[in-house]
Amino acid sequence: MELLIFKIFLIVITIRIIYLMIFHLFIVFYDKATDDAVNDILNNPREYVRTDHMSKFIGDMIWFYVFLKLLWCVFSGNITIN
Numbered sequence: 001m002e003l004l005i006f007k008i009f010l011i012v013i014t015i016r017i018i019y020l021m022i023f024h025l026f027i028v029f030y031d032k033a034t035d036d037a038v039n040d041i042l043n044n045p046r047e048y049v050r051t052d053h054m055s056k057f058i059g060d061m062i063w064f065y066v067f068l069k070l071l072w073c074v075f076s077g078n079i080t081i082n
Contacts (some may be wrong), residue, residue, distance in 0.1 A: 027033045041048045073079045 027037050070079070
């Protein structure tokens with residue numbers, strides 16, 4: 001059961017990463033999207049910086065939790081490598 005949850009988690013994270021890659025490439029290569037992103041930043045730079053850093057912090061906290069759980073499982077003997 002735990003392995004199934006881990007597989008589902010990895011699939012969801014992989015789909016999210018693919019979505020973010022497509023979104024970022026869309027902003028880079030589509031001029032209208034680039035202009036919209038620049039205008040949003042210039043209209044309210046304080047909010048952009050706060051939102052950007054808060055989202056990065058939340059992402060870092062998620063990865064921190066995942067790595068701590070993996071370390072806990074490795075050192076408690078719940079994960080073995082064959």
